[in-house]
Amino acid sequence: MSVKKLKHLEIQTEHEADKLLIEKVIASGQEHVFRWWNALTENEQKKLLSQLKLIDFALIQDLIDKYVKENKHTSQKTATLKPPGIIPIPQNDLQKTRAIEAKGIGEKAIKSGSVAVVTVAGGLGTRLGADRPKGTLPISPIMGKSIFQLHAEKIQAIMKRCETTLPWYIMTSINNDEMTREFFEENRYFGLNTDNVSFFTQGELPVIDLQGKLLMDSKSSIVTNPNGHGGTLFALKEKGILSNMKERGIKHVFYHQVDNVLIKIADPIYLGYHISEGAKMSPKAVQKINPEEKVGIIGIRDGHLDTIEYSELSDEDKYARNPDGTLRFGMGSPAIYLLDVDFVERINESNVKLPYHKAVKKAPYIDENGGKVKPIKNNAIKFEMFIFDALELAKKSIIMEIIREDEFSPIKNDKGESSPDTARQNMINLFGRWLKGAGIEIPTDEDGNVKGVIEISPLYALDAEELKSKVNKDLVFNGELNLQ
DSSP states (O other): OEEEEETTEEEEOSOHHHHHHHHHHHHTTOGGGGTTGGGSOHHHHHHHHHHHHTOOHHHHHHHHIIIIISOOOSOOOOSOEEOOOOBOOOOSHHHHHHHHHHHHHHHHHHHTTOEEEEEEOOOBOGGGTOSSBGGGSBOSTTTOOBHHHHHHHHHHHHHHHHTSOOOEEEEEOTTTHHHHHHHHHHTGGGGOOGGGEEEEEOOEEEOEETTSOBOEEETTEEOEEEOOGGGHHHHHHHTTHHHHHHHHTOOEEEEEETTBTTOOTTOHHHHHHHHHTTOSEEEEEEEOSSTTOOOOEEEEETTEEEEEOGGGSOHHHHHOBOTTSSBTTOEEOOSOEEEEHHHHHHHHHTTOOOOEEEEEEOOOEEOTTSOEEOOSSOOEEEEEEOGGGGGGGOSOOOOEEEOHHHHOOBOOOSSSTTSHHHHHHHHHHHHHHHHHHTTOOOOBOTTSOBSSEEEEOTTTOSSHHHHHHHSOTTOOOOSEEEEO
16 A cells, blocks of 8 residues: 655555554654665564654654744743742751651651652663663672662661551663663562562653754664653653552652662651641752852742753852852752652643753764764754653642752763762762761761771661661771671
């Protein structure tokens, strides 16, 4: 059955549904994806059609019209911007008392079984020189435990402490889902009950070139990219995770990105503040290192809570200081959130659509001759949703400030800042501070880094308080300490 000729190429299909799909693709101006149709095997043709079937061509056309033809930017200029009210790091007796009360509320919720963890783990460690899920990378200072294992041990420790179940939902991508599942199976889920660990994939969007054409990564497949961490909110519904949570009685979801090795999973103090204030979506915040740090800041934009991209800040706002010398807009986002299940459900049921953000990147592809091309300059446009765009939909939020050195050390780069090396050192330094607090002498250099190497398993001590109750006070640090 002939559908349309493309440069003397006759596209053949036997099924009416396939014919309609092909016509839709051609009507969208993307007929080039069929360039090699007659050279494909039947299975390859099915593969291509299956991929095309998942694409919302109306959405893609809207994005092309907006960001390619009209060349609009994703960000909007800020009309009014104000610092948000935050729950500060406790300094005085009143603040410390509030934190203790919040911890009690949070621990009660965890013990009741109403809390779950969602880990966003859809990326590959390509920038780190590894073509595998980032969570599988060995990272602990002595044992070389993977990032996933460290998170798993924290979850185990919380469950033991609170005598409860803490379900773990891991959001993967089409590119790494199979590898992630195999990794957990090979490692026997790190001792966790398989009934309490679930995997689900986030949505994908095609990647387009700078003229709005779909890029191909083979003659039978299109280049795709995960639809951003904002897609988590919709994948939870689409993949049946929300239903599973409701069956389990889950009310609160602790959300974090996989690559933060210092994450305080299901932090009870944070949870307690969130619950006591009746919040629906709440971010943690960390003080920016300096005005130039390229991190989104949490603020009040046009009357609602939002995360403002670094590039949107005027120089006046970027360098503005409070009377005490701190940055006026200095609350950076470490991408840690608490979300209520009923809030995520409401977003899905009300058909809320988060905005898409445009990112111009380099993306390998095949050219019209079928040859592989690895571009040396930006050639592609990727579209992503950001989870922080849901903040304005929450009727109530709390913002809790954290200490960077205690809770935030992401792995983004192969070398230098935010690399595996800095993550390991930050872990060692954290353990060193815990030991010092327990009365153990730990030498440090002029930069404050521990002289030596330390690893403390979450199964031995989840925090400084637990370590203090367990460690031998007569311990002498000889340059290496491994507490498992």
